[in-house]
Amino acid sequence: MSKQLNRYQNPTIIEHLASQYVIGALPARVRARVERLRLQNFALEYAINDWQNRFVSFDETTPELDVDEQNWQQIEQQLGFVKPHSATKPRSLLSQFGEWLTTPRLVLTSFMFSFVALISFLVVNPLNSADPLSYVAVLENQQDDAHLVASTYGESKKLVLNIVKSTPLDQEQDLELWVISKTDQQARSLGVLPQGQEIVEQQLSDAQWRLIKDSHSLIVTLEEKGGAAIGEPSDDVVSRGLCVRLTDWRQAST
């Protein structure tokens, strides 16, 4: 046994360390050492407990002080008992999307985008092949399954939606498609998705086309029948996906 360890078998030293530790008189570095030592030195642990028991009457009679109401919530969050609450000020959809889109998801999304977009372009494209595909987004649900592929065509300004996976809906519900703006991070509606169709083709207005050109991502939300009454998406996001300008993708893949 080393001389250093022998030192901590000495009752006088143990008692000195324990008493000074309990009254908080030790320098931080020594305190930290004692906290490590007590885990493996039974005599030290015993002496510390002894001193704690001697002095605890001071603590038992210390007046109570009201606790910050948020304290418990923060403890629960830090221990992972509950998911973090959203900030008082609602976060933008763009920032929420940024958190959701972790690196693995980005890689997966990119891969799926490449694959599905290609299929979409070569097989599903109902338009004239001379009309170039401009933007595409693969929207995935919470399980990372592809829900919908959205493609836009620059010359005809058409939006084509390929519903890959249907979503069960009540009679009083509809799905609504939204564009999240790169510029102001706001969500703007592209309309309610017709039910029971695998492929939806929609002519975009000039205003909607500008939304597509400024799009960061697309989301589909669950809304009441007929779509969101207040012009804002609900919190029930069914799927989401980055909106990628195809020319960029083509350049990146060549």
Added chain:
Amino acid sequence: MEHAKDHLFALFSACQLGDRAAFAKLYQLTAARLNGIAYRITNNRESANEVLQEAFIQIWQNKQEYQAMKGEVFTWLASIVRYRAYDKVRAEQRRHQYDSVEFNELDTHSPWQKLLNTEDQVHTSQALEHCLDNLEKSQKQSILMAYLYGYSREEISKHFNSPVNTIKSWLKRGLGRLQLCLNS
């Protein structure tokens, strides 16, 4: 009192089995008292709440370290809070605002009563009080300044305008005599 101790013990035993509801109840029952202890040392409400948070996280994470043979549950909880509070005042290098107040021993005029603005009387165990009273005044005050308010040796030295080594000696001899008295 015994009933309350038994209740805390039962709750904490459930915590040790991973019962989060019991942990929430334990918090409800003890947080205000423990916050008072943290405040006594940090002299700052925000810091006290931070200490309390850190302590409860440590309490949950280290819950298996508690053993009934070591002492009461409250003693274990209060010790964790105190140690985190000592760490906090050391890390922040912040000192109490009542440095200029005469440290007036542990009596009904004790500084924490002024700080917390309460009429509560301080009741220490009779044996502890008796043994503290048998110490030299400087020894008793040094021990209480450290334990109750988290004063470092250097800060006590400044308060008494005495060398740090003298304070170390007061603390060492005072604690030694206290132990002898309490064991007798």
